[in-house]
Amino acid sequence: MTKLSEMKVGCCSLIRFLFLVMKIVGGFPYNWQSTHGRLDLKRSVLATLWSAVLMIILMASAVLSIIFTPMDINTGKTAEISACILNYVTYSIMFAFFPYFIMRSGMLAVIIQKMTESKVDITRKALCFRKDYFQLVYITLTAIAFGYLNYDAITECLTTSTYLTYKLSASVCDFVVEIMVTTLSVLLYLLLKILSTEAEKKVNSMSQALVSSPSDEIIDESTKKPQIMNISQWVSDFRSKSYTYNNNKHREKEKKYRTVIVAPSLRESIHKNERKICRAVAHQLMSLDEVVLNVVDYAGPLVAMILLSSTVNATTMLYLTSQVVSYYYMAYISLKIVCVVNITCVSDSLWRKKNRCLKQVRRLLTSKLSAATEQDSPFKAGLMDVERVLINSPEFHVCRLFTLNRRILLPVAHAVVTYLVIALQFGSSEKPNQNTLNCTTEG
Structure with missing residues (x-):
């Protein structure tokens, strides 16, 4: 019986499921076929028409959500302004997010094609409970909060007719964008993990080939x-x-x-072969880095919009919750906080791969195989080429503004706290002083 911590999900099947979800929400107008561990993509006319229609509906819903923003919040002027900022920023970002997500789907197809050309194995196991627990926690919490939010929104639309246009359009936008964001974040994490695992596999095979070279032979x-x-x-x-x-x-x-006694011609042949292995691995790593750069170019603007929208939503909802306690606000805050944390973890596999591979290559450089002089060990230059490729491996840069990693959580938290402090100060100044009120009443 398989333990829960050892259960794994197949990578190819998971990618196809994510593509299916994206196709339903209009973000991937392609048909695909899995053959021998590779995905063959072909653009579909019907799926393209569906994406175009859905894009128009979603953009119109975002505009209506901005136009019909409710203005009758009774908790104070600061709360009203905060709610307006929330709606204007969120749905303006959604207005740009939907067409970008749909129209840039061709870039995602190019990424899959380049992974196939680089002979990346996508049949391996992908997510497992032991190593990728946060992805599973993120999906679970998102499903729970997402279900409650949609249930509350539908109930409110059915019971009250006030601001019905805003509620319907906002509910449609929120529903679709949450599906898109969840699917995109899991897909990005999966693609980067596959590429990182493939790069680490190539470095491991190179290490085994060098270590198993003749050292106890005469x-x-x-x-x-x-x-x-x-x-x-x-x-x-x-x-x-x-x-x-x-x-x-x-x-x-x-x-x-016990040391190797090798004929000069054969020694030179062995060392040339070792150097050839190192340079082949360096070339393969560079081809994988090119695919990573394509992933970054595709996802960078989307990640920037997700981070900005989620941060604004969480911050404003925190302030509104401090004024009026609402389970809807609390569920929304939890959803956005988990979304921000998950997005910052997307590129963790790149960082881990880089560190593990660098340690392995440097261990080879300082071992018995590479401790000799350049004349006795020509493949040392090949190992140094692999090391340089790993050092210069790409990071996840978001629109060339910042690097996506967990360090971004600190400035995000700083911005949230700063806005909350300012909003609370303005909110407290709006409440009339009780002593002044009594004096005015007596007079």
């Missing part, structure tokens, strides 16, 4: 073929020659004899 000059001689057989032959050495010299001689 080369016959006549045949130019490696012949392995048993150490015990050599000791018996060595003693039969009646050499008189003391124990220390005997150990040194035995230790020296």
Whole structure:
């Protein structure tokens, strides 16, 4: 019986499921077919028409949500302004998010095609409960909060007719954008993890090839073929020659004899082959880095819009919750906070891959295989090429403004706290002083 921590999800099947969800919401107008661990994509006319119609509906809903923003909040002027800022910023971002998400789907198809050309294995296992627990927590919490928010929105639309146009249009936008954001974040995490795993696999295969190169072999000059001689057989032959050495010299001689004695031509051939292996791996890593750059170019603007919208939503809802306690606001805040944290974790696999591969290559550079001089070990230059490629491997830059990692959580939290402090100060100044009110009443 498989343990929960060992259960894994197939990568190819998960990618196809995410593509299906994106196709339903109009963000991926392609048909696909899985053959021998690769995905063959082809643009669909019907799916393209569906995407165009849905894009028009969503953009119109975003505009209506901005126009019909409710203005009758009774909790104070600051709360009213905060709600207006929330709606204007959120639905303006959605107005740009929907067409970008749909019209840039061709870039996603190019990424899949380049992964196929680079012979990236997508049949491996992808998400597992032990290593990718946060993705599973994110999906679970999003589903719970998403279900409650939509239930509350539908109930409110059915019970009250006030601001019905705003409620319907906002509900449609929120419903679709949450599906898009969740699907996109999981897909980005999955693609980057596949590329990172493939790069690490190539570095591991290179390390095994170099470590398993002939180091305990003796080369016959006549045949130019490696012949392995048993150490015990050599000791018996060595003693039969009646050499008189003391124990220390005997150990040194035995230790020296275990080293490789290679014909010059064959030694040069072995080292050229090792260097060829290193340079081939460096070339393969560069092709994978090119795919990573395509992923970053495709997802960078989307990530920027998601972070900005989620931060504004969480901040404003926190202030409104401080004025009027609402389970709707609290669920919305939880959803946006989890979304921001999850987005910042998308590029973790790139950072982990880079560190693990660099450690492995540098361990080889300082090991017995690469400790010799450049003349005796020509493949050392090849290892240094691999090291340079890993050092210069791309990071997830969002529109060339900042690097996407967990450090971004600190400035986001700083911005949220700053706005809350300012809004609370303005909100407290709107409440009349009780002493002044009593004096006015007595007079």
